[in-house]
Amino acid sequence: MFNAINKFPLAAIPFFILAGNIMETGGISRRLVEFAKSLVGGVQGGLPMTCVLTCMIFAAVSGSSVATTFAIGTILIPALIKHGYPTTWAAALQATSAELGVIIPPSIPMILYGVSAEVSIGELFIAGFGPGILIGLALMAFVWVYCRIKGWGKNDGDGRLGVGKATWQAGWALLMPVIILGGIYGGVFTPTEASAVAVFYALVVGLLIYREIKLADLAIILRKSVLSSAVIMFIIANAGLFAFLITRAGVPDAIGHWLEDVLKTPAYFLLGVNAALFLIGMFIETSAAIIVLAPILAPVAMHFGIDPVHFGLIMVVNLALGMITPPFGVNLFAACTVARISLDRMIKDLIPFVLVILACLMVITYVPGLSLGLRDLVYAR
Structure with missing residues (x-):
C-alpha cells in the first residue's frame, strides 16, 4: 500500500486540489x-x-x-436558475461541463494513468487538448441548439461586461494556465513541480492582488484540500494493494490473453474496452479504476498497435463519464449539492449530455490524430 503512493508524480494531486480550492475562494473563478x-x-x-x-x-x-463543479457551479447554477433555466437542467449542465476538469490538462486521472501504465505524463497532458476542446465545443454547440429549440436564454447577454474590460479584470487569472502549461512544455518545470507553482501563484493572486482571501480562510482551504487529498490517496493505496494481489494471481495475464483471443482486431478491441469501461465507471471511482485497469489493459492495447498515450486518453474520457452517471457519479452529487436538489430529479435532463460525450468518445477512439497530432508535433515524432 505504501509503495502505491510512494511515487513522486502523485505529489501533484494534493497541490492541484489545493490550487483549485484557492482559486474558488480567491475570486479567480x-x-x-x-x-x-x-x-x-x-x-x-x-x-x-x-x-x-x-x-x-x-x-x-x-x-x-469536483473542484470545477464547486468553483464554477456555485456561481453559474444560481445565475442559470435566475435567468429562467430549470434547476435540474442547470445542475446537469454543470456536472457535465465540469468533466472537462479531468480531460483538459493538467489532469489528476492522467497523472494516475501515467504512473500506472508507465507513460509520459507530459505527453498525456498535451494529448488531452484535442479531446478536451472537441468535447467543449460539442457541448457548446448542443446547448446553443437546445436553448433555441426550447426558447431559453433570450436575455442571457444582460449585464455582461465588454470583452476588453472583462479581459483586463481577469488578466491575472488568465495568466495562470499560461504559466502552468507554458512552464511544463517549455521545460521550465515538471508536471509535478507545476502543481506547486499553481498553488503559489493562486495564493499570491488571491491574497495580494485580488485580496479576497483572508488569513482566516487559509485554515478552511487547507482542511478541505487535505480531506479531498486523503480520500484520493486512500483509494490509490488500496487500489495498489488490489493490483498487487491480482498480479500475483496472474489475473492481468489471463485477461490480456482472453482479450487477444476474443477481440481479434484493434477496432473490436477498442469497442469492447469502451463498453466495459463505461459500465465499470458507473460503479467504481475513476481513480481506482485507472490504477487497477491501466496496468492490465495498456499492454494489451500496445499488442494491438494502439499508442499507449492515445489509449490513456480513451480510458480517461470514458471513465470520466462515470462521474456523471448514476449511481455513484461524484459530479452529480456535487452539482445536486450546489443546486439543492435530489439526484433522481436530474436524470432525465442528464441523458442528452451523456449522449454528446459518448459521441465525442467514439471520435476520440477512432480518430487517433485528434489526441496524437499535437503530441507528435511538439515532440517531433
Missing part, C-alpha cells in the same frame, strides 16, 4: 466566469455556453472535476 460570459454570453443560450467555456479555462489549472 468568478473573474473567469465574467471573461467567458463576455465572449459567448451575448447569444441566445449564452449563459450555458459560458458555463462550458469557463469550465474549459478552469480545467487548465485545476485537474479535478
Whole structure:
C-alpha cells in the first residue's frame, strides 16, 4: 500500500486540489466566469455556453472535476436558475461541463494513468487538448441548439461586461494556465513541480492582488484540500494493494490473453474496452479504476498497435463519464449539492449530455490524430 503512493508524480494531486480550492475562494473563478460570459454570453443560450467555456479555462489549472463543479457551479447554477433555466437542467449542465476538469490538462486521472501504465505524463497532458476542446465545443454547440429549440436564454447577454474590460479584470487569472502549461512544455518545470507553482501563484493572486482571501480562510482551504487529498490517496493505496494481489494471481495475464483471443482486431478491441469501461465507471471511482485497469489493459492495447498515450486518453474520457452517471457519479452529487436538489430529479435532463460525450468518445477512439497530432508535433515524432 505504501509503495502505491510512494511515487513522486502523485505529489501533484494534493497541490492541484489545493490550487483549485484557492482559486474558488480567491475570486479567480468568478473573474473567469465574467471573461467567458463576455465572449459567448451575448447569444441566445449564452449563459450555458459560458458555463462550458469557463469550465474549459478552469480545467487548465485545476485537474479535478469536483473542484470545477464547486468553483464554477456555485456561481453559474444560481445565475442559470435566475435567468429562467430549470434547476435540474442547470445542475446537469454543470456536472457535465465540469468533466472537462479531468480531460483538459493538467489532469489528476492522467497523472494516475501515467504512473500506472508507465507513460509520459507530459505527453498525456498535451494529448488531452484535442479531446478536451472537441468535447467543449460539442457541448457548446448542443446547448446553443437546445436553448433555441426550447426558447431559453433570450436575455442571457444582460449585464455582461465588454470583452476588453472583462479581459483586463481577469488578466491575472488568465495568466495562470499560461504559466502552468507554458512552464511544463517549455521545460521550465515538471508536471509535478507545476502543481506547486499553481498553488503559489493562486495564493499570491488571491491574497495580494485580488485580496479576497483572508488569513482566516487559509485554515478552511487547507482542511478541505487535505480531506479531498486523503480520500484520493486512500483509494490509490488500496487500489495498489488490489493490483498487487491480482498480479500475483496472474489475473492481468489471463485477461490480456482472453482479450487477444476474443477481440481479434484493434477496432473490436477498442469497442469492447469502451463498453466495459463505461459500465465499470458507473460503479467504481475513476481513480481506482485507472490504477487497477491501466496496468492490465495498456499492454494489451500496445499488442494491438494502439499508442499507449492515445489509449490513456480513451480510458480517461470514458471513465470520466462515470462521474456523471448514476449511481455513484461524484459530479452529480456535487452539482445536486450546489443546486439543492435530489439526484433522481436530474436524470432525465442528464441523458442528452451523456449522449454528446459518448459521441465525442467514439471520435476520440477512432480518430487517433485528434489526441496524437499535437503530441507528435511538439515532440517531433
